[in-house]
Amino acid sequence: MREAVTTRNLSYSYPDGTVALSNINITIHEGERVAIVGPNGAGKTTLLLHLNGVLESTDGEVKIFGKNVNEAERSEIIRSVGVVFQDPDDQLFMPTIFDDVAFGPMNLELDEDEVRRRVKNALDRLGLTGYEERCSHHLSYGEKKRASLAAVISMEPRILVLDEPTANLDPKSRTELIGIINELNREGVTIIVTTHDINAVPQLVDRVYVLNRTIIREGTIREIFSDAPLLRENHLEVPEVFKLFEMLKCFGYNCEELPLSIDEAIKDLTETIGTNGGHIHLHIHEHTHEEMEKVKHKYRYDHH
Ligand SMILES: Nc1ncnc2c1ncn2[C@@H]1O[C@H](COP(=O)(O)OP(=O)(O)OP(=O)(O)O)[C@@H](O)[C@H]1O
Ligand SMILES: [Mg+2]
DSSP states (O other), X not given: OOEEXXXXXXXXXXXXXXXXXXEEEEEEETTOEEEEEOOTTSSHHHHHHHTTTSSOOSEEEEEETTEETTTSOHHXXXXXXXXXXXXXXXXXXXXXXXXHHHHHHHHTTOOHHHHHHHHHHHHHHTTOTTOTTOOGGGSOHHHHHHHHHHHHHTTOOSEEEEXXXXXXXXXXXXXXXXXXXXHHHHTTOEEEXXXXXXXXXXXXXXXXXXXXXXXXXXXXXXXXXXXXXXXXXXXXXXXXXXXXXXXXXXXXXXXXXXXXXXXXXXXXXXXXXXXXXXXXXXXXXXXXXXXXXXXXXXXXXXXX
């Protein structure tokens, strides 16, 4: 697969001198689903804003499909990379939702029928049909969040970048949004997200970069979740189901790979029951208590 996003030695400081990014090297291939995780203030948003040229660094380079963002035609980059901002108020600025979602396609100078088709599709997809004449200021946060995604997918980008897409969404909207992102990925769209929603990570991506001003680590979800010191240093955590199975291991449960999701947990339990003559054997042994305390301690942020 060709490289969709490549950064080489990308560094960025804000005008006030805040060093936000230092020497970032990432390579994301077309069709991949990747998360960038890290603590508040790690530079995640700053990095994403470099991918479509909202921010331009003079130090290092960003390439989209092999073309340097600072040298390529502006319109070409905007067409390829859609960025859904962390704050939907940064995305929606037109008098109506129709205008907001039509804004991108209009700027691509598409004809009116095509603009209407794209707006209709995008609103349909996000469950916002009927919102055309509404004003974004009068939408709920979750509605705004969906409208800002609609405003980006109407551009039909090859690379979709989402900054905290699931933050503040109710469970139904959250699940639907994850579904839409994955549907777009199946259609070939490259997905790059930042998130603090650790339970969403296994549903959303296959690979993770840990960012803390610079890239601290790159790996599969399991590799990242299995590294306790890495998690602690970067204010990360693991899904509850992952912790629960770590606890079960203290009770003698045998599992090779800790499950990342409920579905994986069910699969693991089913297999274990199958190979154990129809039941699971748990017991309290000499070290159960001690091991459990260790697991608990591993994920605690209130003391070290
Ligand atoms: N416009 C700005 N001017 C100066 N400093 C800024 C500006 N925007 C962000 N920063 C600083 O740059 C650093 C990185 O911020 P950024 O918003 O990229 O972090 P983040 O990883 O997205 O955090 P969060 O998880 O809270 O969204 C922070 O120290 C922040 O204070
Ligand atoms: Mg951010």
